[in-house]
Amino acid sequence: MSCPHCSPEPRPKDAGIQVSTLEHPVVALVGNPNVGKSSLFNNATGLHQEVRNAPGTTVEMLSGVWKSAGVELFDLPGTYSLLAKSPDEQVTVDALAGRLDRQPSLAVVLLDATSLPRSLYLLGQVARTGLPVVAAMTMCDVAAAEGRLPDAARLQDVLGIPVVAMDGRKQPAELAVAVKGALTGDAHVRGVRGTPLPADATLEEQLADAQSLFVWTEDVQRQLGTPADTHAVTRSDRIDRVLLHPWVGIPVFAFLMWALFQLATTVAAPVMDWAESLVTGPVTTAVSAILSAVGLGGGLIEGLLVDGILAGVGTVFSFAPLMFIMFLAIAILDDSGYLARAAFVADKAMRAIGLDGRALLPLIVGFGCNLPALAAARALPDARQRFVTAIVVPYTSCAARLTVYILLATVFFGPNAGSVIFLMYVLSILMVIVAGLVLRKVTGAGVNRQPLLMVLPAYQVPRPLVLLSEAGKRTWGFMTGAGKVIIITLTVVWLLLAVPVRGGYTVGDVPIEDSAYGATAEAIAPVFAPAGFGNWQSASALMTGFVAKEVVVGAFAQAYAVDEPEDAAEPGTLGDKLTATFDASSGGHAGAAALAFMIFVLTYTPCLATLAEQWRMLGPRVTLAATGTQIAVAWLLAVAVFQLLKLVW
Amino acid sequence: MSPLLAELAKGATVKAAAARTGTDPALAEVMAQEYAALGLLQLPGQPQVCTTCHANSKKGLARLGCAGCPFAR
Numbered sequence: 116m117s118c119p120h121c122s123p124e125p126r127p128k129d130a131g132i133q134v135s136t137l138e139h140p141v142v143a144l145v146g147n148p149n150v151g152k153s154s155l156f157n158n159a160t161g162l163h164q165e166v167r168n169a170p171g172t173t174v175e176m177l178s179g180v181w182k183s184a185g186v187e188l189f190d191l192p193g194t195y196s197l198l199a200k201s202p203d204e205q206v207t208v209d210a211l212a213g214r215l216d217r218q219p220s221l222a223v224v225l226l227d228a229t230s231l232p233r234s235l236y237l238l239g240q241v242a243r244t245g246l247p248v249v250a251a252m253t254m255c256d257v258a259a260a261e262g263r264l265p266d267a268a269r270l271q272d273v274l275g276i277p278v279v280a281m282d283g284r285k286q287p288a289e290l291a292v293a294v295k296g297a298l299t300g301d302a303h304v305r306g307v308r309g310t311p312l313p314a315d316a317t318l319e320e321q322l323a324d325a326q327s328l329f330v331w332t333e334d335v336q337r338q339l340g341t342p343a344d345t346h347a348v349t350r351s352d353r354i355d356r357v358l359l360h361p362w363v364g365i366p367v368f369a370f371l372m373w374a375l376f377q378l379a380t381t382v383a384a385p386v387m388d389w390a391e392s393l394v395t396g397p398v399t400t401a402v403s404a405i406l407s408a409v410g411l412g413g414g415l416i417e418g419l420l421v422d423g424i425l426a427g428v429g430t431v432f433s434f435a436p437l438m439f440i441m442f443l444a445i446a447i448l449d450d451s452g453y454l455a456r457a458a459f460v461a462d463k464a465m466r467a468i469g470l471d472g473r474a475l476l477p478l479i480v481g482f483g484c485n486l487p488a489l490a491a492a493r494a495l496p497d498a499r500q501r502f503v504t505a506i507v508v509p510y511t512s513c514a515a516r517l518t519v520y521i522l523l524a525t526v527f528f529g530p531n532a533g534s535v536i537f538l539m540y541v542l543s544i545l546m547v548i549v550a551g552l553v554l555r556k557v558t559g560a561g562v563n564r565q566p567l568l569m570v571l572p573a574y575q576v577p578r579p580l581v582l583l584s585e586a587g588k589r590t591w592g593f594m595t596g597a598g599k600v601i602i603i604t605l606t607v608v609w610l611l612l613a614v615p616v617r618g619g620y621t622v623g624d625v626p627i628e629d630s631a632y633g634a635t636a637e638a639i640a641p642v643f644a645p646a647g648f649g650n651w652q653s654a655s656a657l658m659t660g661f662v663a664k665e666v667v668v669g670a671f672a673q674a675y676a677v678d679e680p681e682d683a684a685e686p687g688t689l690g691d692k693l694t695a696t697f698d699a700s701s702g703g704h705a706g707a708a709a710l711a712f713m714i715f716v717l718t719y720t721p722c723l724a725t726l727a728e729q730w731r732m733l734g735p736r737v738t739l740a741a742t743g744t745q746i747a748v749a750w751l752l753a754v755a756v757f758q759l760l761k762l763v764w
Numbered sequence: 765m766s767p768l769l770a771e772l773a774k775g776a777t778v779k780a781a782a783a784r785t786g787t788d789p790a791l792a793e794v795m796a797q798e799y800a801a802l803g804l805l806q807l808p809g810q811p812q813v814c815t816t817c818h819a820n821s822k823k824g825l826a827r828l829g830c831a832g833c834p835f836a837r
Contacts, residue, residue, distance in 0.1 A: 195794060198801045232791035318802065325798050326766060332791055352780050359775050455808065459775040568769070570796055571777050572808030 139180060139187040140298055141217045143210055145241055146225030147234055148193030151253040151281070155225065156190040159183075159287050176206065176215075184291035186298070189219065195233060197240040198325070211244050212311075221298055222246045223290070226278075228258035231265055231339075232332055238274075239328040242304035244311050249297045250278040251290055265339055273338045275305030306331050351452070351573040358453075364460045371448070371457070372479040378444055383437040383484075391433035399425055415613070418623040423609035427602030430663070431594055434486060434724055438593050441480060441487030442586035448476075450577040455569055468548050469555030471497075474504045478547060481511030482540075485725040490593065493732060499558055505732050506741050507550040509721045512543035515664035519716050522668050522680075526690040527697070527709040535710070539717055546718060593728070600727035608662055611635065627655065627673055646715065646753035647701035647708025647761070657715065663722045707760035711753040719749035768795050772805060 146152045160179030177190040191210050192203035199205040209215050211222065222241045226234040242248050250270070258264040271278040277293035296302075303309050312324055358364045399421050406412045406420065448454045454476065462472030473495055481488035485508050492504040520539050524532035611632040615625035627633045628651065636655035643649045643657075652674040659670035668680070675692040686693070694705055701708035720726055720742055730738045765773070771781035782792035800807045 196798055196801065198798060200801050230790045232788045233794050236791065236794050322802055322804070325795075325802070329766070329791065329795055333788070336788060336791075348783075349777075349779060351777055352783075355775070355777075355780070452808075456775070568773050568799075568805035570772055570800075570805060570807050571775055571780075573777050573779075 139185060140220035141189060142181070142184070142186040142294060143189045143191055143219040143222045143246075144225070145191055145207065145211070145222050145237065146193060146253075147195050147227055147230075147237060150193070150225045150227040150234070152190060152193060152225055155251065155253070155281065155287060155290075156188060158285070159291070160188055176210070178216075181291065181294075183286075183288060184294040186221075186294060188223075189216070195237060197237070197244075198321075211241065211246065219246060221249065221294060221302070223249050223251055223294065226250050226252045226270075228252050228254045228264055228280075229261065232336060235332045235335055236328055238304065239307050239331050242307040242309060243324070243328070245309040247297050247300075247302035248276050248304055249290070249293050249302060250274065250276060251287070252278060252280045255280050255282070269339055270335075273305070273335055276302045306334065349573065351571075354574055355456070355571070358456050359459065361460075364456070368457050368460045371453070372476075375441075375444055375476075375480055375483070378440055378483070383440050386436040386440070387433045390436050391429045394425060394429035394432050398428075415623050418613055419606070419609065422613075423606040424602060426609065427605035430605060430724070431598040431601050435590055435594055437484060438487055438490060439586050439590040441484075442490060442589045443582060445476065445480075445491050446582040446585055447577045450575070450582055452572040452574040455571050458569070459571070468551030469558075470500055470503060470551060474500055477504050477508055478511055481508045481513065482543075483514055485509055485511065485513050485721045486593075486728055489725060489728040489732060490589065502733065502737075503551060503554045503558065505729055506554060507547050509725060509729075509745065510543060510546035510550055510718065512540055512717055513664065513721055515722070516716055519660070519664060519667045520713055521684050522671070522686055522689075523693070523709045523713055525684050526686050526693050527706045532684075535713075539713060542714065543717055598727075600730060601724055604723050604727075605662065608632070608659075632658070642750070643715075643753070644700070645758070646711045646750065647704060647757040648697060648712045648715075648753075650696050650700040652696055653700070653712060657719070660716060661720055661723065663724070664716065667716065701757070701761075704757070704761045704764060707757050707764050710760065711757035714756055715749045715753040717749075718752055719746050766795070768792055769799055769804065772796065772799075 144152055144156055156177060156179070159181040161182075165178050176192075179188055179190075180186075181188040189210060191207040194204040194207045196204070197208050197211070199208045206215065211219060213219065222244075224234070224238045224241050226238065238248065238250060252265065252267055252270070255264055267278045267280040277297055279287075279290045279293050281287060281290065307328070312320060316324070358367055402420055402425060403412060403417060406417045411417060445454070448457070454473075457476065458472035460472065461475035465472050465475050474492070477488040477491035477495075480491050488508045488511065489505055492501055492508060495501045495504060516539075517536070520536045521532070524535040528535045612627065612630050613623045613625065614631040615622065615629055616631050616634045618625070618629040620626070620629055628637070633651065633655060636658055637651040639658075640649050640651045640654040643654060652671060655674050656667045656670040660667040671693065672680070672689055675689060680686050680689055693709075697705040697708045697712075726738065726742060729741065733741070767785040768781050768787055771784050772778070776784070778792050778796045779789055781787075781796075782789045785792075787795070796805070796807060799805050
């Protein structure tokens with residue numbers, strides 16, 4: 116479906132084809148869908164019908180001779196408005212303007228007696244085209260049974276045009292008489308100016324035009340004395356009184372966001388571990404056994420398959436449950452009608468940084484994991500909002516980065532570790548705000564001036580099967596899209612780790628510092644010297660952290676050839692070695708260097724999976740530019756923090 | 765801004781906004797749809813409007829709601 120903000124192109128007048136050579140005047144039959152238009156058309160034209168597509172479309176149009184009225188009748192596609200939102204509706208608009216065939220001499224507008232205001236508005240729009248109009252009131256039996264049948268005679272007086280109450284089972288003889296009379300008389304609707312808006316009408320003019328017809332519709336209703344439908348307080352209204360109240364709505368919103376955060380961390384973690392162990396356990400064992408059986412065990416091929424490709428598949432599989440859980444949770448919030456309320460509650464604060472309320476959800480989810488946060492950002496309806504959100508999401512400090520903070524804060528800040536970690540989260544929020552403000556400037560002035568105007572849906576019980584299916588499809592989309600990039604990159608990382616560059620080691624059996632990976636880390640380490648952590652161990656941990664932050668602590672342990680601590684808060688030997696290395700590389704300002712390292716970890720690329728998802732969302736150019744900028748900003752921040760702290764600490 | 769639009773901007777279902785402004789619910793539905801067609805508000809379940817948008821090739825048809833969109837310029 117095309118963007119409803121952009122109406123279909125009206126066809127030029129010469130695009131139509133002259134299919135009728137009849138001398139009868141043309142009468143257009145217009146009405147809302149399902150109000151008995153086809154019945155009326157069949158009763159009026161009998162067998163004298165012709166079916167054809169409207170020129171340039173696949174939309175079917177019926178025409179036929181209405182003998183008793185002496186006219187050619189066109190049955191136009193049903194519509195609620197002449198502000199066309201679909202090709203069908205555009206055909207109706209074009210036909211009334213004479214752009215498809217001969218210019219109609221008259222329009223017969225069907226009025227649904229059970230929903231008069233809706234039909235009256237369309238009648239007003241048709242009258243606005245300048246055509247004479249006859250009204251045919253249908254669904255009279257239903258309206259009568261409901262005790263709200265409008266008085267046709269009174270309506271005729273108010274509208275100033277013939278109004279005929281129809282019986283769908285009978286020949287429309289009375290209507291034929293009215294049509295004949297209107298063709299020779301003056302059947303223009305009272306109270307509606309019969310001049311259409313010019314084709315180049317401004318949006319404000321279109322809005323004013325619609326507004327004047329709304330007022331006219333209400334005025335007609337008032338003159339008819341039709342009581343407006345009474346509005347009973349619905350369940351949605353009662354819930355909204357609570358959830359949209361600032362003192363209740365915000366805490367409820369905060370609680371639900373906390374629950375989402377928990378889903379992305381605590382609840383998803385064991386399922387992720389299980390999914391990964393499925394690949395790294397039985398699948399890996401089976402592959403190794405098969406390779407051994409065919410004489411390829413223990414060599415380069417096994418290393419490539421098991422430690423490269425299968426490790427990548429394991430990573431993708433480990434993320435799959437998390438993605439599914441998050442997709443499902445978001446879909447439940449959306450389908451229940453709550454997500455729209457959450458957007459409203461958050462809108463004011465978010466607008467300050469150029470985003471609207473709907474962008475808050477991805478940002479909160481980002482504190483659990485950036486990957487589902489990007490997935491949530493895909494659901495944003497506005498392209499610019501998606502763009503800005505996808506760029507700022509990596510600044511939300513995911514749970515994986517927390518392990519790095521805990522390790523370094525414990526080693527270097529002892530009793531103040533908690534405060535330092537809290538500071539990292541404050542900095543994370545600041546980075547989101549600053550990045551949002553900068554992107555608001557970069558992506559164009561006047562961004563998001565419009566307040567968030569969305570109609571709140573009624574609350575409903577989420578539809579489990581639909582949502583499960585939707586979450587499944589989205590998860591599969593992630594696995595086949597971002598998954599490919601993850602597997603390829605992890606395979607490349609394994610190759611770098613397996614290839615020795617010194618020391619006479621064989622391929623696949625080399626310590627990290629003598630591998631191509633270690634040599635690369637050593638080569639780039641001087642880049643981090645101004646930030647105080649220009650040592651190869653830190654550089655290698657950051658390189659591995661580019662793939663996934665979960666492995667940074669492990670990478671440090673691997674670099675120092677010590678066991679990875681079971682608990683990052685009890686670093687043991689690793690802590691001593693880190694202190695010595697940071698002390699040496701920072702010239703005795705190890706604390707400042709550690710803080711700079713943590714800031715770098717917070718602000719550079721969160722992980723390869725996130726990068727792959729950004730690639731899928733934003734394309735290669737934007738992703739590479741964003742990643743480059745992110746790394747540069749991270750380096751500048753780390754250097755600035757270290758150099759400043761070095762002066763006082 | 766019309767009273768109905770103002771109520772919707774405060775956060776409401778169409779029915780609730782209609783009740784608060786004394787508008788017939790059926791007319792309020794029509795009004796909301798017309799405002800959405802003009803790009804003034806988003807209806808529940810409205811498709812992701814920008815995914816297939818060609819506003820940049822039809823500048824004359826860009827709606828109010830496209831004002832913040834770089835592709836609509």
